[in-house]
Amino acid sequence: MKTIKFLLWLIVLSFLGIFIYQNIDYFMIKTALKFDLKIATWNWTLPEIQNIAYLGICFLLGLILAGLRGFVTKLGLKKEIKTKDAAIASFKEKLIALKTELDVFQHDPYIKKELKKDLIVSPPMPTSIKTEATKGDNAVTAD
Numbered sequence: 001m002k003t004i005k006f007l008l009w010l011i012v013l014s015f016l017g018i019f020i021y022q023n024i025d026y027f028m029i030k031t032a033l034k035f036d037l038k039i040a041t042w043n044w045t046l047p048e049i050q051n052i053a054y055l056g057i058c059f060l061l062g063l064i065l066a067g068l069r070g071f072v073t074k075l076g077l078k079k080e081i082k083t084k085d086a087a088i089a090s091f092k093e094k095l096i097a098l099k100t101e102l103d104v105f106q107h108d109p110y111i112k113k114e115l116k117k118d119l120i121v122s123p124p125m126p127t128s129i130k131t132e133a134t135k136g137d138n139a140v141t142a143d
Contacts, residue, residue, distance in 0.1 A: 020052070027052040 020027055030048040037043075 027055075 028050055030050055031054075032048045033046040033054070035042075035044040035046075
């Protein structure tokens with residue numbers, strides 16, 4: 001996988017180099033950027049720089065902005081992880097407390113008898129028998 005990734009980057013960079021080499025006249029022309037906000041005192045002119053320098057500056061500013069946004073997102077996720085870890089720790093403590101309480105109930109013979117009584121439940125009736133039983137009940141009350 002690393003070699004495929006390396007080869008893909010090599011291909012992309014070679015195409016970029018070919019593009020720049022074929023258009024070297026455009027990239028080496030010096031131009032000055034002017035900012036005019038149509039207010040008399042708000043006119044700015046940047047010094048003349050080659051076009052490739054402007055493209056490089058814009059690329060670096062984009063990388064810096066993306067890095068800052070990623071950093072802020074990472075900080076938010078770290079905070080969320082901390083709160084979730086605290087919730088997990090509290091749930092684990094509650095689970096341990098419930099397990100110890102359950103052990104106490106299971107080892108006490110009097111409570112154990114009561115638990116066995118509560119666990120014995122009559123089996124559920126099939127739905128066809130339930131409907132017949134309810135129909136019969138209604139017929140008895142109607143007489």
